[in-house]
Amino acid sequence: MNLDPGFIWTALRSLLQAVPTTLAITAVSSLCGLLLGTVTALLRIYRVPLLGQASSAYVTFIRGTPMLTHLLLIYFGLPLLIDGPLAGAGLPVRSAMIPMIGFAYIAFSITAGAYLSEVVRAGIQAVDRGQMEAGLAVGMTTGQALRRIVLPQAMAASVPNLSNSVIGMLHASSLAFTVSVVDINAQAQIVASTNWRYFEAYLAAAILYWGMTLALERLAALVERRISLYNRGGVSS
Amino acid sequence: MIKLSGIRKKYGHHEVLQGIDATVQKGEVVAILGPSGSGKTTLLRCVNFLERPNEGELTIGDFTIQCKRARKQDIYTLRRKTAMVFQQYNLFRHKTALENVMEGLLVVQKMPRDQARERSAQLLDKVGLGKKLDAYPSALSGGQQQRVGIARALAGNPEVILFDEPTSALDPELVGEVLAVIRTIAREGITMMIVTHEMSFAQDVATQVLFMDEGVVVERGTPREMFSDPKEERTRRFLKRIAPEPIYHI
Ligand SMILES: Nc1ncnc2c1ncn2[C@@H]1O[C@H](COP(=O)(O)OP(=O)(O)O)[C@@H](O)[C@H]1O
Ligand SMILES: [Mg+2]
Numbered sequence: 307m308n309l310d311p312g313f314i315w316t317a318l319r320s321l322l323q324a325v326p327t328t329l330a331i332t333a334v335s336s337l338c339g340l341l342l343g344t345v346t347a348l349l350r351i352y353r354v355p356l357l358g359q360a361s362s363a364y365v366t367f368i369r370g371t372p373m374l375t376h377l378l379l380i381y382f383g384l385p386l387l388i389d390g391p392l393a394g395a396g397l398p399v400r401s402a403m404i405p406m407i408g409f410a411y412i413a414f415s416i417t418a419g420a421y422l423s424e425v426v427r428a429g430i431q432a433v434d435r436g437q438m439e440a441g442l443a444v445g446m447t448t449g450q451a452l453r454r455i456v457l458p459q460a461m462a463a464s465v466p467n468l469s470n471s472v473i474g475m476l477h478a479s480s481l482a483f484t485v486s487v488v489d490i491n492a493q494a495q496i497v498a499s500t501n502w503r504y505f506e507a508y509l510a511a512a513i514l515y516w517g518m519t520l521a522l523e524r525l526a527a528l529v530e531r532r533i534s535l536y537n538r539g540g541v542s543s
Numbered sequence: 544m545i546k547l548s549g550i551r552k553k554y555g556h557h558e559v560l561q562g563i564d565a566t567v568q569k570g571e572v573v574a575i576l577g578p579s580g581s582g583k584t585t586l587l588r589c590v591n592f593l594e595r596p597n598e599g600e601l602t603i604g605d606f607t608i609q610c611k612r613a614r615k616q617d618i619y620t621l622r623r624k625t626a627m628v629f630q631q632y633n634l635f636r637h638k639t640a641l642e643n644v645m646e647g648l649l650v651v652q653k654m655p656r657d658q659a660r661e662r663s664a665q666l667l668d669k670v671g672l673g674k675k676l677d678a679y680p681s682a683l684s685g686g687q688q689q690r691v692g693i694a695r696a697l698a699g700n701p702e703v704i705l706f707d708e709p710t711s712a713l714d715p716e717l718v719g720e721v722l723a724v725i726r727t728i729a730r731e732g733i734t735m736m737i738v739t740h741e742m743s744f745a746q747d748v749a750t751q752v753l754f755m756d757e758g759v760v761v762e763r764g765t766p767r768e769m770f771s772d773p774k775e776e777r778t779r780r781f782l783k784r785i786a787p788e789p790i791y792h793i
Contacts, residue, residue, distance in 0.1 A: 436633035439593055444647030444699060445623040454650060459637050536637045536679040 339418025368420030469526030686717030
């Protein structure tokens with residue numbers, strides 16, 4: 307069988323319908339992961355009793371196991387975990403009501419949270435201690451100084467690492483096909499098997515992922531330029 | 544009035560402050576001198592609880608705090624009555640000069656934004672930075688950054704401003720502009736505790752001089768007593784060692 311360049315184009319157009327799904331998984335897991343990662347990073351940095359240790363355990367466990375495993379654990383484990391208590395509480399909600407993509411959201415948020423916890427922690431530790439102290443000295447509470455002084459600078463310092471993580475999540479979101487979510491990769495499989503043109507379909511998927519990655523890198527560079535103006539001797543306008 | 548009684552601070556087994564007493568009347572400027580490692584920075588940081596004293600009592604205005612029993616709320620109350628100017632300036636790096644001064648007014652005092660902006664702009668004008676409101680710290684010289692730091696300290700109307708070697712990190716040619724600003728606000732009757740190695744400045748501005756060594760106040764007195772006729776041998780030795788240093792005329 308020969309390469310059919312025209313089919314790459316056909317496949318590409320068919321894959322577009324799955325782009326929102328891939329983007330949604332990437333965005334939800336990155337955002338929830340950032341939230342989870344920030345909270346666990348703070349719990350670890352401030353060595354909060356129990357929660358700090360729990361956060362460390364979470365981070366090492368997740369980073370020490372494959373993302374596909376997280377997805378499978380959530381897919382098969384969540385029903386076991388929640389259906390009993392839900393029934394016990396007399397609620398008419400069951401895990402079967404969670405759409406497939408919901409499992410991907412939950413599992414990948416947990417994955418992203420662990421990786422982003424490390425990113426955020428490094429970012430916070432890169433902020434000079436004097437920044438927190440200056441906040442406290444003007445009368446802020448620790449929480450206020452964190453939110454208004456330390457975290458903004460930590461996030462700005464972390465933009466390159468954050469964008470790498472988001473790109474990692476974009477690529478890894480293709481694992482969602484294992485729980486029957488039709489993302490770009492799954493759509494490529496469908497197009498491929500219905501037309502018996504596997505290489506072309508997956509090549510189209512690769513081109514699409516690559517394009518999205520380049521766009522994300524561009525976006526990150528723009529955000530970084532804007533957000534770290536203060537580091538380059540800037541004047542606000 | 545500021546009153547420190549029996550302030551002690553230990554790091555492990557090392558007692559860095561071994562019972563410091565001091566009284567500062569409203570409008571006084573206390574210069575704290577002493578060799579490196581004598582506990583000057585730690586003392587200032589104990590006054591606003593950036594370091595928690597192990598023992599002692601602190602009074603600022605009508606507010607007294609037992610250091611051992613201080614609770615979070617007491618510490619926040621105390622910090623709202625004090626301000627600090629740091630050796631390394633510690634300006635909020637992601638905020639402009641104006642925002643640096645406004646920040647405490649907005650977040651701590653809950654002042655309306657317009658009012659905070661106006662007050663902050665006035666203060667920056669007062670320290671000679673009326674044209675630098677929108678500059679980020681990275682675009683300012685050390686002397687300018689420290690003057691923003693002073694404006695930020697003034698903003699909250701503190702009962703006392705704590706200065707920790709405010710000019711030590713500066714290039715020599717920038718020291719004068721910062722000392723001039725401190726001198727101006729000292730004349731306006733703002734209470735200050737200032738750790739410095741600028742002897743002529745201390746002599747000129749201070750109403751009271753403390754000489755510290757190894758965690759104790761070795762000697763205290765008026766600048767005249769301390770600089771022309773120190774009683775303690777340790778004070779004499781220190782002043783002799785530090786005397787041949789440049790004097791900044793302003
Ligand atoms: N966080 C700390 N942990 C342990 N030792 C400290 C700490 N901060 C200061 N010290 C010690 O306390 C002593 C006094 O320090 P400091 O107050 O900075 O002195 P000064 O400002 O007079 O130079 C020094 O011996 C210093 O090493
Ligand atoms: Mg010091």
